Amino acid sequence: MWVQQTAKSSLERIATSPLLGPFGRPLLRAVQYALSLHHREVVSYDQPERASAIERVREILAGWPTQVMSADEAYMIRCTVLSTAKVEGDLAEVGVFRGTSAKVICEAKGDRPLHLFDTFEGLPPTSRFDSGFQAGQYACSLDSVGDYLKDFRNVQFYKGHFPMTGEPIKSRCFSFVHLDVDLFESTVAALQFFYPRMNPGAILISHDYVAFAGVRRAFDEFFENKCEPVVELSGNQCLVVKITPPIPYADRQLS
Numbered sequence: 001m002w003v004q005q006t007a008k009s010s011l012e013r014i015a016t017s018p019l020l021g022p023f024g025r026p027l028l029r030a031v032q033y034a035l036s037l038h039h040r041e042v043v044s045y046d047q048p049e050r051a052s053a054i055e056r057v058r059e060i061l062a063g064w065p066t067q068v069m070s071a072d073e074a075y076m077i078r079c080t081v082l083s084t085a086k087v088e089g090d091l092a093e094v095g096v097f098r099g100t101s102a103k104v105i106c107e108a109k110g111d112r113p114l115h116l117f118d119t120f121e122g123l124p125p126t127s128r129f130d131s132g133f134q135a136g137q138y139a140c141s142l143d144s145v146g147d148y149l150k151d152f153r154n155v156q157f158y159k160g161h162f163p164m165t166g167e168p169i170k171s172r173c174f175s176f177v178h179l180d181v182d183l184f185e186s187t188v189a190a191l192q193f194f195y196p197r198m199n200p201g202a203i204l205i206s207h208d209y210v211a212f213a214g215v216r217r218a219f220d221e222f223f224e225n226k227c228e229p230v231v232e233l234s235g236n237q238c239l240v241v242k243i244t245p246p247i248p249y250a251d252r253q254l255s
């Protein structure tokens with residue numbers, strides 16, 4: 001899995017290099033297609049409702065020439081958003097990039113408020129626990145993501161380095177949190193911020209837990225002394241269901 005992810009991120013860099021010009025992206029798509037045939041997943045979407053949901057998720061992913069998550073991973077996000085409809089609280093995502101996973105969340109969230117956090121200037125500097133990433137990777141302008149998600153109600157964007165940008169929502173509680181930040185320090189900051197603000201039954205799902213050592217380390221260290229198990233999923237995600245109540249507002253800090 002790690003090898004696959006590293007290969008994917010290197011291929012993406014090669015595909016967008018000016019050396020290959022207009023041939024880069026078609027070449028990348030051909031290689032991705034070949035890889036997907038080789039690593040075909042055994043997941044059943046035969047049931048009509050599941051079939052149309054995975055079809056919709058695939059359409060969203062197909063809107064972009066390169067993909068940062070698989071259809072099964074996007075489907076998991078959709079399922080967790082839907083399943084938390086009965087839990088009180090807002091939704092949040094840290095790591096929006098072009099807005100692909102945010103769109104999956106938007107289509108499943110109903111009217112619940114969604115808070116979207118990103119630098120919109122790409123990844124912050126990496127730590128010694130991260131490898132294969134560069135500061136500035138995955139930059140995408142807030143304007144273009146805002147336009148991409150303009151049809152959805154109750155969606156707020158926060159541009160800048162998280163958790164500094166968390167100030168406006170520090171009094172909120174959450175039913176669903178999606179992390180897709182790739183890096184150790186960003187993951188630690190997001191866990192420190194959201195965990196104490198999640199209601200019982202709320203779900204936190206994170207990309208990169210399986211493939212990236214920094215993200216795995218952040219989760220394993222953070223949850224070492226907590227009662228919630230970290231569930232590794234079949235793709236590159238992990239999931240946590242909050243059991244304990246949020247900390248009282250008066251005791252909250254930004255991180």
Ligand SMILES: C[S@@+](CC[C@H](N)C(=O)[O-])C[C@H]1O[C@@H](n2cnc3c(N)ncnc32)[C@H](O)[C@@H]1O
Binds near residue numbers: 068097099120160180
């Ligand atoms: C792999 S991309 C996210 C992909 C996105 N979920 C999608 O579906 O396209 C990782 C993103 O995390 C953001 N990021 C990482 N650490 C951050 C931090 N501390 N504050 C804000 N954004 C951060 C980067 O700017 C980048 O856009």
